[in-house]
Amino acid sequence: MTALRNRGIRPALLVGFLFLIALAVAGCSSGKQSFQFDGGKFVEDLNPTSPGVTGVIYLTVIISVIAQALGVLLGVLAALGKMARLWPLRLIANVYIWFFRGTPLLVQLAFFYFGFGAAHLWGWSDVTINGFFIPGAIQAAMVILGVNEGAYMAEIIRAGIMAVDPGQTEAAKSLGMTYRLTMTRIVLPQAARVIIPPLGNEFNNMLKTTSLISVLGVVETYNHYVILQGGDFRPFEAYAACALWFLLLTTIWGFIQSRIESRFSRGTSTLSSGQSGPQNPGFAARLMSLRAPIEQ
Amino acid sequence: MNTTTGDLLGAIGGVPRPETDVVVDARDVNKYFGRLHVLKDVCVQVKRQETVVIIGPSGSGKTTFIRCVNHLEKIQSGRIFVNGHLIGYREAGGGAKLVEDKEKNIAAQRQEIGMVFQRFNLFPHMTALENIIEAPIHVRGMNRDEAVAIGRALLDRVGLAAKEKVFPNQLSGGQQQRIAIARALAMKPALMLFDEPTSALDPEMIGEVLEVMKELAREGMTMIVVSHEMGFAREVANRVVMMDDGVVVEEGAPEQVFSAPTQERTKAFLSKIL
Numbered sequence: 374m375t376a377l378r379n380r381g382i383r384p385a386l387l388v389g390f391l392f393l394i395a396l397a398v399a400g401c402s403s404g405k406q407s408f409q410f411d412g413g414k415f416v417e418d419l420n421p422t423s424p425g426v427t428g429v430i431y432l433t434v435i436i437s438v439i440a441q442a443l444g445v446l447l448g449v450l451a452a453l454g455k456m457a458r459l460w461p462l463r464l465i466a467n468v469y470i471w472f473f474r475g476t477p478l479l480v481q482l483a484f485f486y487f488g489f490g491a492a493h494l495w496g497w498s499d500v501t502i503n504g505f506f507i508p509g510a511i512q513a514a515m516v517i518l519g520v521n522e523g524a525y526m527a528e529i530i531r532a533g534i535m536a537v538d539p540g541q542t543e544a545a546k547s548l549g550m551t552y553r554l555t556m557t558r559i560v561l562p563q564a565a566r567v568i569i570p571p572l573g574n575e576f577n578n579m580l581k582t583t584s585l586i587s588v589l590g591v592v593e594t595y596n597h598y599v600i601l602q603g604g605d606f607r608p609f610e611a612y613a614a615c616a617l618w619f620l621l622l623t624t625i626w627g628f629i630q631s632r633i634e635s636r637f638s639r640g641t642s643t644l645s646s647g648q649s650g651p652q653n654p655g656f657a658a659r660l661m662s663l664r665a666p667i668e669q
Numbered sequence: 670m671n672t673t674t675g676d677l678l679g680a681i682g683g684v685p686r687p688e689t690d691v692v693v694d695a696r697d698v699n700k701y702f703g704r705l706h707v708l709k710d711v712c713v714q715v716k717r718q719e720t721v722v723i724i725g726p727s728g729s730g731k732t733t734f735i736r737c738v739n740h741l742e743k744i745q746s747g748r749i750f751v752n753g754h755l756i757g758y759r760e761a762g763g764g765a766k767l768v769e770d771k772e773k774n775i776a777a778q779r780q781e782i783g784m785v786f787q788r789f790n791l792f793p794h795m796t797a798l799e800n801i802i803e804a805p806i807h808v809r810g811m812n813r814d815e816a817v818a819i820g821r822a823l824l825d826r827v828g829l830a831a832k833e834k835v836f837p838n839q840l841s842g843g844q845q846q847r848i849a850i851a852r853a854l855a856m857k858p859a860l861m862l863f864d865e866p867t868s869a870l871d872p873e874m875i876g877e878v879l880e881v882m883k884e885l886a887r888e889g890m891t892m893i894v895v896s897h898e899m900g901f902a903r904e905v906a907n908r909v910v911m912m913d914d915g916v917v918v919e920e921g922a923p924e925q926v927f928s929a930p931t932q933e934r935t936k937a938f939l940s941k942i943l
Contacts, residue, residue: 538790540786540788540790541790541792543741543786543790544784544786544790544791544792544849545792546739546741546776546779547739547741547779547782547783547784547786547853548779548780548803548804548808548852548853548856549776549777549778549779549780549804549808549809549856550776550804550807550808551772551773551776552772554807554808558803558807559792562794563792563793563794566794
């Protein structure tokens with residue numbers, strides 16, 4: 374087992390090495406296609422101090438966090454709605470999930486922003502909150518991403534709630550807890566253990582999915598590089614830089630995620646309190662080995 | 670036996686006084702699971718400070734019955750009163766019809782009824798002490814220091830003072846069940862229900878749990894115990910109720926039921942189990 378884990382470092386190195394080779398080949402294959410990889414241009418595109426770069430990265434992160442938070446909130450409501458005793462609540466939750474999982478996000482973005490705007494159903498006007506100017510398109514992006522995400526989170530959260538032993542609910546009830554207390558104090562904290570790993574994956578997805586909101590005209594990370602390569606006709610350098618930025622964001626998130634996961638495993642270890650135990654190898658260990666991530 | 674038990678009720682400020690002499694009064698309770706008639710006109714009374722042990726073969730409805738007493742199960746007809754209050758329902762149409770009570774009222778009624786489960790059902794994301802103080806703080810609105818003081822006293826009395834900060838997963842079944850008893854007691858209930866509290870335990874751990882229950886009975890807690898522990902019933906019960914096929918077959922003092930059962934079904938059951 375230990376030997377396997379030690380050898381596991383190789384695949385990660387291999388992947389990095391292949392990436393460098395790909396770049397080198399791209400740079401050298403200039404013979405027939407007359408393409409010259411412009412290293413200086415690439416570094417400039419990547420450089421966080423280049424104009425606009427830091428801003429769009431922040432924007433991507435902020436939109437992702439807000440949309441995901443909204444998604445979790447709506448997901449909890451939709452999950453509880455789906456399990457409600459009253460049929461109208463179940464109907465509303467089911468229709469919501471059905472629609473937003475059944476249509477492409479790109480279509481939802483266009484429909485609820487351009488379509489609703491044109492039909493005068495809902496206009497997204499720019500607002501200023503505490504001195505922060507928030508354009509209508511960015512509000513629309515956060516809301517639509519969040520509402521879409523909620524439909525996916527609903528199923529994840531419902532599965533998490535159903536994974537909690539029914540005996541827990543009975544014990545809580547027998548102590549005189551109301552439905553609300555039972556959910557907030559007993560069921561959801563335990564469901565969180567089951568929910569957190571897929572929630573982490575959802576957020577990883579969210580970081581990347583924000584690139585779609587470029588169709589609303591929002592200049593986030595992807596759109597920044599679209600515009601950049603439109604100006605200098607160097608798409609290879611621009612999109613390589615763009616990909617690396619997203620890779621950096623999702624990698625940082627991976628580290629944060631494994632921290633959160635080990636925190637939420639409180640009480641699951643039979644070894645000693647406060648330790649995550651060997652069942653949670655941590656992100657670095659996962660990155661360095663080919664072992665399947667535990668959450669799948 | 671390394672557990673030192675004693676003065677369990679002292680830890681919660683004495684014997685909680687039930688408001689009536691008859692703490693549990695179940696009248697003609699009928700319960701169906703779909704078409705299956707699981708409780709048939711069940712009548713059981715439990716007086717203040719009495720310990721009643723319900724015995725009977727599996728599927729006889731004894732567990733279902735005590736789950737009805739704190740309304741974890743609905744009933745289709747009959748009335749169950751605890752402390753003189755109708756449990757889980759209010760009467761409508763001049764007392765002819767039962768309408769399920771509001772969730773909030775049912776929750777309030779359950780505060781007075783402690784329950785201990787076969788599979789312990791401790792909250793795994795909380796330490797032993799947190800399990801005990803959870804409901805007193807969030808349901809009773811007790812201040813934290815007071816709840817912690819009571820929780821520590823209870824842990825001490827069930828012989829687990831050293832396990833305060835330990836999570837349930839790291840405890841043995843017997844230890845978990847003793848904490849579950851402490852958790853129920855921390856709400857200062859007027860009545861305790863035990864649903865086969867030793868059935869999921871390894872044999873060597875049964876004694877430590879029964880010891881705590883015996884102590885509780887001695888101190889005057891009103892209890893209904895569903896159990897296969899005939900030794901416990903003989904020693905502690907004021908009354909033994911024999912159920913079979915959803916019917917109370919017979920009831921009486923333990924020596925009478927065990928030594929001179931009047932019903933054939935009781936004799937048949939006892940001959941298998943003793």
